[in-house]
Amino acid sequence: xxxxxxxxxxxxxxxxxxxxxxxxxxxxxxxxxxxxxxxxxxxxxxxxxxxxxxxxxxxxxxxxxxxxxxxxxxxxxxxxxxxxxxxxxxxxxxxxxxxxxxxxxxxxxxxxxxxxxxxxxxxxxxxxxxxxxxxxxxxxxxxxxxxxxxxxxxxxxxxxxxxxxxxxxxxxxxxxxxxxxxxxxxxxxxxxxxxxxxxxxxxxxxxxxxxxxxxxxxxxxxxxxxxxxxxxxxxxxxxxxxxxxxxxxxxxxxxxxxxxxxxxxxxxxxxxxxxxxxxxxxxxxxxxxxxxxxxxxxxxxxxxxxxxxxxxxxxxxxxxxxxxxxxxxxxxxxxxxxxxxxxx
Amino acid sequence: xxxxxxxxxxxxxxxxxxxxxxxxxxxxxxxxxxxxxxxxxxxxxxxxxxxxxxxxxxxxxxxxxxxxxxxxxxxxxxxxxxxxxxxxxxxxxxxxxxxxxxxxxxxxxxxxxxxxxxxxxxxxxxxxxxxxxxxxxxxxxxxxxxxxxxxxxxxxxxxxxxxxxxxxxxxxxxxxxxxxxxxxxxxxxxxxxxxxxxxxxxxxxxxxxxxxxxxxxxxxxxxxxxxxxxxxxxxxxxxxxxxxxxxxxxxxxxxxxxxxxxxxxxxxxxxxxxxxxxxxxxxxxxxxxxxxxxxxxxxxxxxxxxxxxxxxxxxxxxxxxxxxxxxxxxxxxxxxxxxxxxxx
Numbered sequence: 001x002x003x004x005x006x007x008x009x010x011x012x013x014x015x016x017x018x019x020x021x022x023x024x025x026x027x028x029x030x031x032x033x034x035x036x037x038x039x040x041x042x043x044x045x046x047x048x049x050x051x052x053x054x055x056x057x058x059x060x061x062x063x064x065x066x067x068x069x070x071x072x073x074x075x076x077x078x079x080x081x082x083x084x085x086x087x088x089x090x091x092x093x094x095x096x097x098x099x100x101x102x103x104x105x106x107x108x109x110x111x112x113x114x115x116x117x118x119x120x121x122x123x124x125x126x127x128x129x130x131x132x133x134x135x136x137x138x139x140x141x142x143x144x145x146x147x148x149x150x151x152x153x154x155x156x157x158x159x160x161x162x163x164x165x166x167x168x169x170x171x172x173x174x175x176x177x178x179x180x181x182x183x184x185x186x187x188x189x190x191x192x193x194x195x196x197x198x199x200x201x202x203x204x205x206x207x208x209x210x211x212x213x214x215x216x217x218x219x220x221x222x223x224x225x226x227x228x229x230x231x232x233x234x235x236x237x238x239x240x241x242x243x244x245x246x247x248x249x250x251x252x253x254x255x256x257x258x259x260x261x262x263x264x265x266x267x268x269x270x271x272x273x274x275x276x277x278x279x280x281x282x283x284x285x286x287x288x289x290x291x292x293x294x295x296x297x298x299x300x301x302x303x304x305x306x307x308x309x310x311x312x313x314x315x316x317x318x319x320x321x322x323x324x325x326x327x328x329x330x331x332x333x334x335x336x337x338x339x340x341x342x343x344x
Numbered sequence: 345x346x347x348x349x350x351x352x353x354x355x356x357x358x359x360x361x362x363x364x365x366x367x368x369x370x371x372x373x374x375x376x377x378x379x380x381x382x383x384x385x386x387x388x389x390x391x392x393x394x395x396x397x398x399x400x401x402x403x404x405x406x407x408x409x410x411x412x413x414x415x416x417x418x419x420x421x422x423x424x425x426x427x428x429x430x431x432x433x434x435x436x437x438x439x440x441x442x443x444x445x446x447x448x449x450x451x452x453x454x455x456x457x458x459x460x461x462x463x464x465x466x467x468x469x470x471x472x473x474x475x476x477x478x479x480x481x482x483x484x485x486x487x488x489x490x491x492x493x494x495x496x497x498x499x500x501x502x503x504x505x506x507x508x509x510x511x512x513x514x515x516x517x518x519x520x521x522x523x524x525x526x527x528x529x530x531x532x533x534x535x536x537x538x539x540x541x542x543x544x545x546x547x548x549x550x551x552x553x554x555x556x557x558x559x560x561x562x563x564x565x566x567x568x569x570x571x572x573x574x575x576x577x578x579x580x581x582x583x584x585x586x587x588x589x590x591x592x593x594x595x596x597x598x599x600x601x602x603x604x605x606x607x608x609x610x611x612x613x614x615x616x617x618x619x620x621x622x623x624x625x626x627x628x629x630x631x632x633x634x635x636x637x638x639x640x641x642x643x644x645x646x647x648x649x650x651x652x653x654x655x656x657x658x659x660x661x662x663x664x665x666x667x668x669x670x671x672x673x674x675x676x677x678x679x680x681x682x683x684x685x686x687x688x
Contacts, residue, residue: 039481135387
């Protein structure tokens with residue numbers, strides 16, 4: 001699995017994302033997510049990132065699920081298969097330092113979507129990521145992302161491409177009106193009408209997106225050209241990458257997401273995946289099949305929903321034959337180990 | 345295992361190192377070594393680095409040995425133990441791009457030892473590496489390095505510290521006279537007499553060393569302060585890091601090296617390890633216990649000898665109960681898989 005970790009100044013807009021307990025913590029989320037998936041715990045800060053209400057970052061779920069997959073497959077699969085679940089992190093423009101090892105694709109933090117060119121290096125990032133994607137010695141590549149406010153920049157890119165403008169949210173109530181306002185401002189600042197970037201995917205990302213979209217696009221394009229089996233692990237942001245690939249004349253690989261995104265009526269992810277003819281695979285982690293627990297309660301209440309490759313990790317777990325009960329137990333165990341619980 | 349991968353312009357001096365088939369290839373060696381230990385094969389270039397005479401980089405040996413250790417321990421050890429043999433790469437100032445994920449410690453390629461201050465950021469690199477070393481969630485940490493001409497910069501640092509000036513070489517005939525000349529020029533350029541940096545280890549590295557020495561020093565210091573079991577995996581460069589730690593008032597961790605370094609009479613590694621009271625562990629990979637093969641012939645002829653954590657990987661293999669025969673077989677298998685052999 002590869003996670004593109006980046007930032008966009010769009011995340012500084014109020015009430016647009018649930019990532020990070022506060023705006024200052026938000027800038028650190030991708031850097032700590034990277035540590036969490038790579039090392040199994042935060043390294044450069046003491047705490048696991050949570051939403052303001054305490055829902056743990058999907059990075060915790062992804063790592064817990066990958067650990068469970070690894071435990072299941074270690075005795076049966078060969079080393080190459082194991083390599084496939086060791087997360088690699090691509091630095092797609094992190095703002096804060098991370099102690100995780102990262103692959104360099106020349107990305108910088110993205111600018112505010114409401115400026116003229118928030119990702120001036122989009123083409124370069126995509127080219128560098130393409131070379132990495134082509135070279136990675138793995139038969140199957142699941143690609144995820146972590147970028148606060150990433151659904152807003154995805155919405156901007158969909159507008160620039162002229163695709164259905166429908167995205168999910170890490171907030172229980174998708175602030176779609178706010179996002180549309182931001183996108184309208186962004187189109188004006190970039191001197192674009194809807195659909196002006198059709199067939200020019202990296203133009204769309206450069207003018208309306210964030211650096212992780214360029215990185216994931218490049219990674220996927222490179223891995224596909226090398227004949228790898230690629231899965232885009234995520235929700236509407238990954239469906240947006242599928243759209244970007246379609247606009248580059250490529251057949252997009254399947255998107256693997258969570259049941260929380262699929263159930264988000266505000267997102268209508270199928271409208272988008274149908275429009276770009278991409279297969280959507282939905283996996284339910286079975287969080288509702290047991291007593292309430294802080295590891296899972298936020299997800300059941302509609303927070304977070306997806307991210308940091310969570311849907312992709314769940315698809316790998318399903319392929320490895322893991323039950324929902326095993327997945328839920330792994331997530332709760334990881335939460336209890338990493339997050340000090342208040343005594344009841 | 346953690347490998348600090350960096351460069352120094354000192355490597356551009358003629359006939360000072362066996363790393364790289366030619367000077368242009370030399371600049372890429374640490375970047376490709378990083379890919380080789382992380383991915384099991386080169387990614388950004390087509391070929392495994394070799395010396396001009398065809399001896400494969402010790403990175404190939406390290407990866408082969410770690411794979412063999414992983415195969416042996418996967419069914420018996422827990423995940424944390426496995427984590428210990430998954431190499432992490434620290435970017436200690438690589439000159440060429442790498443597709444490997446790297447931990448950032450703010451290092452730049454080092455300058456020529458014959459200039460006034462070849463590593464101006466030595467203190468910063470050490471501080472950043474210390475934070476990483478403290479945070480890494482592993483009980484046992486083996487630290488290695490890859491930096492062409494690293495024994496020459498190590499010699500410079502030993503001179504600055506006033507320790508016994510004795511280092512090994514990747515060449516069968518250690519060009520010690522040439523190295524001493526370079527060090528003499530370096531001392532003059534840095535306005536230093538021998539021993540002027542005693543008790544000031546990062547001064548010594550800043551004025552006479554290379555960035556990997558600062559990174560390994562910091563990683564080791566951080567991991568030691570967090571109570572980890574640290575092994576410096578390498579030859580006279582790692583003995584030099586042990587000296588740096590001693591000059592910082594710390595008890596240095598053991599150095600694990602190969603029998604090729606221990607047998608190098610020009611190096612007298614024990615003079616150095618005795619001087620700084622560090623334990624030296626020597627492991628013989630048993631390369632001579634079988635028919636001649638290009639994977640091992642160069643080592644038996646005194647080339648390469650050590651590097652990229654080779655001695656540390658061999659120590660891990662010995663701890664895991666691997667026989668010399670198994671190690672030799674793993675190295676030959678990896679060589680045959682990665683390097684196209686001429687038909688006989």
